[in-house]
Amino acid sequence: MGDRTAYRTCPLCEAMCGLELTLDDADAVTRVRGDRDDPFSRGFICPKGATLGVLDGDPDRLAEPLVRSSASDDWATAGWDAAFETVREALSGIVARHGADAVAVYVGNPAAHSLAAPLYVGAIVKALGTRNLFTASTADQMPKHVACGHMFGDPLAIPVPDLDRTGHLLMLGANPLESNGSLASAPDFPGRLKAIQARGGKVVVVDPRRTRTAALADEHLFIRPGTDAFFLMALVRTLFAEDLVASAEHLAGRVNGLDDLRALAVDFAPERVAPMTGVPAETIRRTARELAAAPRAAVYGRIGTCTQPYGTLNSWLVDVLNVLTGNLDRPGGAMFPRPAHAPVYRRKRPFTTGRWRSRVRGLPEVNGELPVATLADELETPGEGQVRALITIAGNPALSAPNSVRLDRALGGLEFMVSVDPYLNETTRHAHVILPPPRPAQTPHYDVALTGLAVRDHARYSPPAVPLPDGRPDEAAILARLAVLASGADSDPAALDDMIITAALARATALAGSPVHGREPGELRALLDGGAPPAERRLDLMLRLGPYGDGFGADPDGLTLTRLRTEHPHGLDLGALKPRLDEVLCTTSGRVELCPSTFAADVDRLHRALRDPVPAGLVLIGRRHLRSNNSWLHNVPELVGGSNTCTLQLNPADAARLGVAAGDAVRVSSRTGAVDAVAEPTDALMPGVVSLPHGWGHDRPGTRTGVARRHAGVNVNAVTDEREIDPLSGNAVLNGVPVTVTAVTAVTAVAAGERTPRSSRA
Secondary structure (H helix, E strand, O other): OOOEEEEEEOOOOOOOOEEEEEEOOOOOEEEEEEOOOOOOOOOOOOHHHHOHHHHHOOOOOOOOOEEEOOOOOOEEEOOHHHHHHHHHHHHHHHHHHHOHHHEEEEEOHHHHHOOHHHHHHHHHHHHHOOOOEEEHHHHOOHHHHHHHHHHHOOOOOOOEEOOOOOOEEEEEOOOHHHHOOOOOEOOOHHHHHHHHHHOOOEEEEEOOEOOHHHHHOOEEEOOOOOOHHHHHHHHHHHHHHOOOOOOOHHHOOOEEOHHHHHHHHOOOOHHHHHHHHOOOHHHHHHHHHHHHHOOOEEEEEOHHHHOOOOHHHHHHHHHHHHHHOOOEOOOOOEEOOOOOOOOOOOOOOOOOOOOOEOOOOOOEOEOOEOOHHHHHHHHHOOOOOOOOEEEEEOOOHHHHOOOHHHHHHHHOOOOEEEEEOOOOOOOHHHOOEEEOOOOHHHOOEOOOOHHHHEOOEEEOOEOOOOOOOOOOOOHHHHHHHHHHHHOOOOOOHHHHHHHHHHHHHHHHHHOOOOOOOOOOHHHHHHHOOOOOOHHHHHHHHHHHHOOOEOOOOOOOOOEOHHHHHHHOOOOEEEEOOOOOHHHHOOOOOOOEEOOOHHHHHHHHHHHHHHHOOOOOOEEEEOOOOOOOOOOOOOOOHHHOOOOOOOEEEEOHHHHHHHOOOOOOEEEEEOOOOEEEEEEEEOOOEOOOEEEOOOOOOOOOOOOOOHHHHHOOOOOHHHOOOOOOEOOOOOOEOOOOEEEEEEEEEEEEEOOOOOEEEEEEEO
């Protein structure tokens, strides 16, 4: 037969690049290239995407369910029916004895890069009836959801920088040359930044480290970790003080709270915040003036601004600046994508938080979930409502959660745990059942979550490139069956999809303004492809009801899944972002809330901090590598060498004070623990700041990831603190962590295998 070609979207990061796969007669991926005909990525590919074939064929990937014997702790392969029966018996028994909240769900970052997880996770949680949902969002992006929820009414209405038309981009806490972008999906982010410069624009990066992105920028401003809110508030104050607030016609009469915000910013003069931030007062003023003067500008803040004590204030102030400069919902500014699968006509309910609270620490629910920083509390603390069982989906919280050593220990005490994951890794080693999804080449793909964050509207569906073996469920079928079992039933999962499709059609036909208003749901249901797998039928329904859809025949030229698959195998360009604030807004007032009372009250923390002395000592920040993505890809040999190393970077002045040279062993300590790493002095770090990459620490016993174990690194979250969170969002504080760094000058082996250093301290 010979080689054949398949096209698909890369599932490894938020950029959503199109790939061209070459497969041999045995259905192995032998070559991966960028798809030059993809209208969104245009052939761009990064080192991660180039190794998708290696990841797809990883011999450590699980192909069958594993079940752990309670008597011997040994793993054995099991049939799918037997594995699901084990899950059913265990979950139903725990719920019967202890109630629904005794089962928790944790969802990891990879779930956002799939078709199945966004469609079925909600059904699993609803079927369980538990309030104990935890996700990677509270270690990553929850402040942005909270900020947008209060400002615009919808926590998923996140403005993204219109990179292809802006003339001035101010980025904080973002390193897209290595992350490929986040909450702003943009293939070839480096090329897009260079294009801004080529058309005479300016790129400014604010970051405690001179990242690859900062090195490309026209200007890099070092800032002390955790102080972005002071810098941003000083920018706001400067805009008001120098009468630089834009009177944007398109926002006239659509913004509340301008005067309240002006009063709130009065105390944050650049001279006052400069000692705290490390950014000179005149630089702050110039930055505000240049932002206001640019004909088209956007402010963009990412994970570095979210994972700190003022994460929500940072996320709020980023979009406050976009409003004050007249750049919200404007070409070249910060705009709202219009994904093809999201209905335009929908009921809108204003955003709220705190509908329930965590049992132990009383932390409020946000966006339907509780902070991962309190998951260990819920597992360890006895009493009514204690979590005794856990379902993990595509997550590795034993490495990614704050004070993960404690959480790792708590996972070992669960009565039952089931994991949907392709690996026996640091987290799933605690499971009793592991249900592995198929390899990427066997999995259909559509970015349900990420197209809502794209810097240009587009849609792309990737059918499976390789068929599944008989009897092997796809990822959607695994999750659907989990949802059915979670409800206490053991019926056909197809019934769940039928129920969801029926309910969605009933809502659409009853909603005034919908393209199918007044039609019969049964008639519409018959138009869906009855032979397609359930997840694809649901996607077809969503596309047909979306802003570009055919409305089930109302627009004969509109989009359907069949049309997307057959007529646009490389993806469909839906055009540049368009103003759509009126579609998005669902606040009670119907306006952008520029100064929500919750945020205004939290500014008191900034006032108190300004009155205190600037903290001394070293603080720790994370680090991203281009050839790494959290803990996912360390089992790919091509991605764990070269510069992708787990070292402690520190400024040469700090290294000299410690007596540390390149390659020396150092110990990083905090309230929660300590890790030993290799020192890498570099002037890329501002003085007083040290950096460890995240996602490492693959030295735990009982895993089956051979490459990762040989390149174990150290786990930065052994020294982050689960007690420290952003109070408005519950997000973990993973940057600006106070630490002590010790230069290890002599090591003595002890019987337990520990090391006793003789050291000097900073």
